[in-house]
Amino acid sequence: MTRRKDNNKPRKSVLPLFPGYISFCGNESAAAGIYKTGRVVSVIAIKHQRRFTEELTQIYQALETGVALEPVTVSYPPGTEVFVVAGPLRGLKGIIARVQDSDRLVLSVNGLGQASMLIDASMVKPVI
Numbered sequence: 813m814t815r816r817k818d819n820n821k822p823r824k825s826v827l828p829l830f831p832g833y834i835s836f837c838g839n840e841s842a843a844a845g846i847y848k849t850g851r852v853v854s855v856i857a858i859k860h861q862r863r864f865t866e867e868l869t870q871i872y873q874a875l876e877t878g879v880a881l882e883p884v885t886v887s888y889p890p891g892t893e894v895f896v897v898a899g900p901l902r903g904l905k906g907i908i909a910r911v912q913d914s915d916r917l918v919l920s921v922n923g924l925g926q927a928s929m930l931i932d933a934s935m936v937k938p939v940i
Contacts, residue, residue, distance in 0.1 A: 835868075858923045870904050871927055877901060881927045891918070894936040901931065908936065 836846065836855070846852045858864045874881060877900040891907045907918045909928070918928045 856923060860922075864923050867922065870906075874901055874904060874927075874929065879929050881929050893939040895939055896931065896935055897937050898935040899931070901929075901935075905939065908933065 833856075836843065843855050846855070871881070879900060891909045893905065893907055896902050896904045896906070909918045918926055
């Protein structure tokens with residue numbers, strides 16, 4: 813939290829989880845209209861919108877717990893799908909990947925990329 817220079821009031825800035833992307837829900841004619849702003853280069857169509865919404869909801873829930881998320885910039889081979897059964901992220905579903913000698917829970921958002929957070933492997937159970 814920073815303070816404004818003119819009146820010293822607190823100011824909260826929000827940074828995007830996926831820089832360069834915005835979410836838009838609408839039909840093709842509405843999407844055509846957003847190009848007129850001159851600020852949109854392309855639209856990524858999401859084929860499985862329900863799954864996409866569920867994945868974004870998981871990311872939102874993780875952010876609400878205060879756990880720091882960091883973008884994953886490389887592609888990882890498929891891992892074990894797990895449920896988090898303990899801790900502040902309990903109830904989330906993700907994929908375990910071995911990164912930099914530590915277990916990380918990788919929450920996939922297929923339409924945009926992935927986000928990852930450190931989590932103890934003892935807090936997860938495989939999805940059967």
